[in-house]
Amino acid sequence: MTTVRLVTRQHRWVVGFVVILAFVIAALAVEAWAALAGLTAPASCIENLDAVSCADSRDFLAWNAELAERLMPAMAVLPLLAGIVVGVPLVASELETRTATIAWSLGASRRRWLLARLTALGMGLAIVLVVAAIAAELLVGVRHPLRGLNPGEFTFDDYGLHGPLVVLRGLAAFGIGVLAGLVVGRVLPALLIGGIAVVLLWGGLDALRSMGWPEPEVLVEEPGKYYMQFAFGSEATGDGTGWLDAAGQRVTWEQIVARSPIDYRPDDEDFDANAFDAWVYESFRPITLAIPGEKLAFVEWREAAALAAFTFVLLGTSVLIIERRRPT
Amino acid sequence: MPEPPLRTERFGRRYRRSRPWAVRDISLAFPDGSMTALVGPNGAGKSTLIRACLGFERPDEGRILVAGIDPQRDRPAAVEAIGYIPQSPSLYRSLTIGDHLVMALAARRSFDRDHALARVREAGLSERRKIGELSVGEQVQVALALALGTRAPLLLLDEPLASLDPLARRDFLTALVADVRGRGATAVLSSHIVTDVEQACDRLVVLGDGRLLLDAAIATAKEEHRTVPASELDGGRGAIGTFAGPDGQLLALVLDGSAGRPASLEEIVLGHLAAARAGRVAQTA
Numbered sequence: 001m002t003t004v005r006l007v008t009r010q011h012r013w014v015v016g017f018v019v020i021l022a023f024v025i026a027a028l029a030v031e032a033w034a035a036l037a038g039l040t041a042p043a044s045c046i047e048n049l050d051a052v053s054c055a056d057s058r059d060f061l062a063w064n065a066e067l068a069e070r071l072m073p074a075m076a077v078l079p080l081l082a083g084i085v086v087g088v089p090l091v092a093s094e095l096e097t098r099t100a101t102i103a104w105s106l107g108a109s110r111r112r113w114l115l116a117r118l119t120a121l122g123m124g125l126a127i128v129l130v131v132a133a134i135a136a137e138l139l140v141g142v143r144h145p146l147r148g149l150n151p152g153e154f155t156f157d158d159y160g161l162h163g164p165l166v167v168l169r170g171l172a173a174f175g176i177g178v179l180a181g182l183v184v185g186r187v188l189p190a191l192l193i194g195g196i197a198v199v200l201l202w203g204g205l206d207a208l209r210s211m212g213w214p215e216p217e218v219l220v221e222e223p224g225k226y227y228m229q230f231a232f233g234s235e236a237t238g239d240g241t242g243w244l245d246a247a248g249q250r251v252t253w254e255q256i257v258a259r260s261p262i263d264y265r266p267d268d269e270d271f272d273a274n275a276f277d278a279w280v281y282e283s284f285r286p287i288t289l290a291i292p293g294e295k296l297a298f299v300e301w302r303e304a305a306a307l308a309a310f311t312f313v314l315l316g317t318s319v320l321i322i323e324r325r326r327p328t
Numbered sequence: 329m330p331e332p333p334l335r336t337e338r339f340g341r342r343y344r345r346s347r348p349w350a351v352r353d354i355s356l357a358f359p360d361g362s363m364t365a366l367v368g369p370n371g372a373g374k375s376t377l378i379r380a381c382l383g384f385e386r387p388d389e390g391r392i393l394v395a396g397i398d399p400q401r402d403r404p405a406a407v408e409a410i411g412y413i414p415q416s417p418s419l420y421r422s423l424t425i426g427d428h429l430v431m432a433l434a435a436r437r438s439f440d441r442d443h444a445l446a447r448v449r450e451a452g453l454s455e456r457r458k459i460g461e462l463s464v465g466e467q468v469q470v471a472l473a474l475a476l477g478t479r480a481p482l483l484l485l486d487e488p489l490a491s492l493d494p495l496a497r498r499d500f501l502t503a504l505v506a507d508v509r510g511r512g513a514t515a516v517l518s519s520h521i522v523t524d525v526e527q528a529c530d531r532l533v534v535l536g537d538g539r540l541l542l543d544a545a546i547a548t549a550k551e552e553h554r555t556v557p558a559s560e561l562d563g564g565r566g567a568i569g570t571f572a573g574p575d576g577q578l579l580a581l582v583l584d585g586s587a588g589r590p591a592s593l594e595e596i597v598l599g600h601l602a603a604a605r606a607g608r609v610a611q612t613a
Contacts, residue, residue: 105414
């Protein structure tokens, strides 16, 4: 506890900044959650939003647009910013102000010195991010109207902006910050280098995620059911929709047209579009090609495990190289 | 023969291959219970030598042994045997003196907090004061309390007197001598101010241009060295080095026991530094 108290006091400005930032975001998320949770947005209003009975749905969309949609990008930035600003000065400020010389001459083990600091600030950072992540989780749980229409379904919307990934992204940025600060030995250059590394981490994660998406699946659309996976699926596959024939084979629109008993001439005035559509829906079933929401947990925990391993490597490297670091 | 608390064997350190050696070929043994004044101009290598004892600098040549332990092989054990005051006090500005004592105790189990606290109070300071509110001189007193609180058998003090006023210097040295003599510790005190260290130390090591110029007991050095006006020497023959005296007269430091008058410690240091400089000039020429 002594170390926690002293380390927190040493870094009180940075700690204060991160705590206030995280708590303001969390408080706004809880406010948005409370507002949205009290509103009902029935399915009937999706296609008839102006109806008198759809006032709640309009409020729902307004709250979403005005607050929730602005908060979610903040949840992307918060862990990375918090991690880097807490991580960099942990060692860099000690090297820069030369307090490391007195600290390392008093204690026999630099590793123990670093581990105590990593534990104190790392745990503090994790706790602050957990609070923000829980608030974001609450908000995400109510902010997608379709979620309520398909109870129990998961969604890839707001992926990585809530739950454990918020905390683990923050800890990975913290690891980058600590290592950059230790190697560079000065706060501002290390913030710059660490910031670039965090942006690269972000881009790298995005690229890895794109390469490693689970195989999209064919989801047969059902009347009255809305497909939250759609946007995600179309983005992942480049082909979000399609058709199945009676034998269960995927067919293209060109194949449907070729099989049609009605000559498909949409530009012709005599063309009976209703008859054609009726035939299509009788003979084929529309499908969504997407990664089902149930796979969210797998994707999320896979990234969480990768981030945890990455953080462990970064902090482990810092613990190893501090023994060889020359205090300035 | 017992291992001295600190020994260097042909120690050399060069910060970059393209640059000259910061220190080279330094072989010294600091006897148990001695207080050594480590003297030399800026860049002579005093701080490099002290920092290498803590493992902060890696020797490029030779080695250093702290109580027989090479800090490069077992730094924790070497550091455990040392109490250190860095060149600038380097304390945490946002923490109080008391916090520093608590931190020191957390870092080193053998740290004697009561002893350090007593020293802080002797210096007229309250443990509740923040470091950021203290003058540099007061910060040095806190750094001394931390070093003495370690109860380490070897104290390495890197120019702690530079920022102190004369009264504070005397106070600092009195406390240091009392502690070191009281428990038979060994101390190395690097300084520019020769007159101050003379009252506290019994040995003198002079470094100049990264080389060892003199290593002797202060009493012996004063017995052996004499100062004569340079004009009395035949073309400066026999002089270790020549330097300007306080009145501008050119003086020569000699080892001749009958010539001139006994040299002061400052003159001994100046003479050897002048000799090193002359050697460098000759080399350059």
